[in-house]
Amino acid sequence: MFVIIIGIGKLGFFLAKKLLFDNHKVVLIERDNRRALEVSQKLDALVICADGTLPEILEEAGITACDCVVALTDKDEQNIIISQIAKKYYDVKRTVARVNDPQNLKAFYTLGVDVPIDTTTILTKIIEEETSIQDFINMLSFKKGRLSFVKVNISAKSVSANKKVQSIKLPPETVLLTIIRKDAVVVPRGDTVIQADDEVIALTKITQEREVVKCLLGEV
Amino acid sequence: MYVVIAGCSASASIIARELSANNFDVVIIDRNKEAFKKLSLDFSGKTVVGNVLEQEVLTEAGIDNADIFLALTDDDNVNVVSSQIVKKTFNVPKIVVVLNHHQKSKLCQGEGINIVFKSNILADFIKKICL
Numbered sequence: 001m002f003v004i005i006i007g008i009g010k011l012g013f014f015l016a017k018k019l020l021f022d023n024h025k026v027v028l029i030e031r032d033n034r035r036a037l038e039v040s041q042k043l044d045a046l047v048i049c050a051d052g053t054l055p056e057i058l059e060e061a062g063i064t065a066c067d068c069v070v071a072l073t074d075k076d077e078q079n080i081i082i083s084q085i086a087k088k089y090y091d092v093k094r095t096v097a098r099v100n101d102p103q104n105l106k107a108f109y110t111l112g113v114d115v116p117i118d119t120t121t122i123l124t125k126i127i128e129e130e131t132s133i134q135d136f137i138n139m140l141s142f143k144k145g146r147l148s149f150v151k152v153n154i155s156a157k158s159v160s161a162n163k164k165v166q167s168i169k170l171p172p173e174t175v176l177l178t179i180i181r182k183d184a185v186v187v188p189r190g191d192t193v194i195q196a197d198d199e200v201i202a203l204t205k206i207t208q209e210r211e212v213v214k215c216l217l218g219e220v
Numbered sequence: 221m222y223v224v225i226a227g228c229s230a231s232a233s234i235i236a237r238e239l240s241a242n243n244f245d246v247v248i249i250d251r252n253k254e255a256f257k258k259l260s261l262d263f264s265g266k267t268v269v270g271n272v273l274e275q276e277v278l279t280e281a282g283i284d285n286a287d288i289f290l291a292l293t294d295d296d297n298v299n300v301v302s303s304q305i306v307k308k309t310f311n312v313p314k315i316v317v318v319l320n321h322h323q324k325s326k327l328c329q330g331e332g333i334n335i336v337f338k339s340n341i342l343a344d345f346i347k348k349i350c351l
Binding site for chain 2: 076078103106107
């Protein structure tokens with residue numbers, strides 16, 4: 001794969017290093033002179049010291065042939081612009097962008113960034129879920145953040161324990177995909193009985209996550 | 221008429237004063253509250269301190285009722301992104317984007333969006349004087 005990374009802070013640096021190790025073609029763009037020099041000495045990749053939000057600089061980096069553009073600068077407007085230029089001017093397949101301020105996440109989706117990475121929210125979710133709702137995790141959000149896979153650990157006290165799947169009133173647009181029982185995969189059907197120690201994986205809309213957990217575990 | 225301005229630059233403060241003197245309701249957003257010192261004492265509009273890219277800040281500025289949005293920050297990137305957010309999320313009928321450079325203008329073209337190239341206007345004006 002050919003990847004262009006704009007913004008070579010710690011994250012960009014280690015990402016580039018890993019991609020190079022995995023034999024991908026990587027070109028880096030970094031605005032700061034000193035940082036660009038430092039990086040070019042440590043990595044075996046082309047480093048362009050310039051403003052990566054400019055189309056002509058992206059062209060110099062080879063954007064017309066690249067598969068993925070990764071915008072990791074510390075300014076959200078720059079990351080959005082880079083992603084938009086990549087898509088609209090050069091038809092790049094995939095744009096990944098760092099979200100610095102979680103309040104801007106919506107803007108990233110509205111303006112067409114394929115994969116906004118909001119580490120603050122991801123970490124907050126992990127931390128909050130560890131301390132409050134220990135029994136479920138959001139495994140993956142996709143489709144522009146509207147759908148999610150949720151994994152719920154059923155205990156003996158859960159409201160759905162020993163109940164048939166068909167008797168559980170789940171919110172609309174929710175599907176129980178799989179039940180993992182010991183090491184086996186159980187395909188949930190209407191008459192499947194949910195048991196304690198099951199791990200239930202559901203696909204639902206992100207706005208309904210809490211509701212789904214409530215239906216399976218009870219009031220938390 | 222309700223106008224929301226992004227960026228309290230020198231030109232913004234003059235435009236704000238003119239509009240407000242003509243009975244427009246003016247709200248200016250800037251992430252730095254020191255920027256509002258540029259406003260004249262007789263400015264009768266409202267100021268909001270915050271990041272114009274955030275929906276909450278735009279809502280606080282009353283963007284839902286805005287007839288006009290002016291993207292006047294010094295940063296082309298902020299102007300291009302904020303004008304798109306305002307168009308796509310809030311559908312404000314008239315938007316003016318002031319840009320220093322041409323390269324990113326294609327991103328914010330659209331119905332009701334007017335792009336002004338600052339440098340072109342200056343260059344034309346100076347050319348007229350010199351030639």
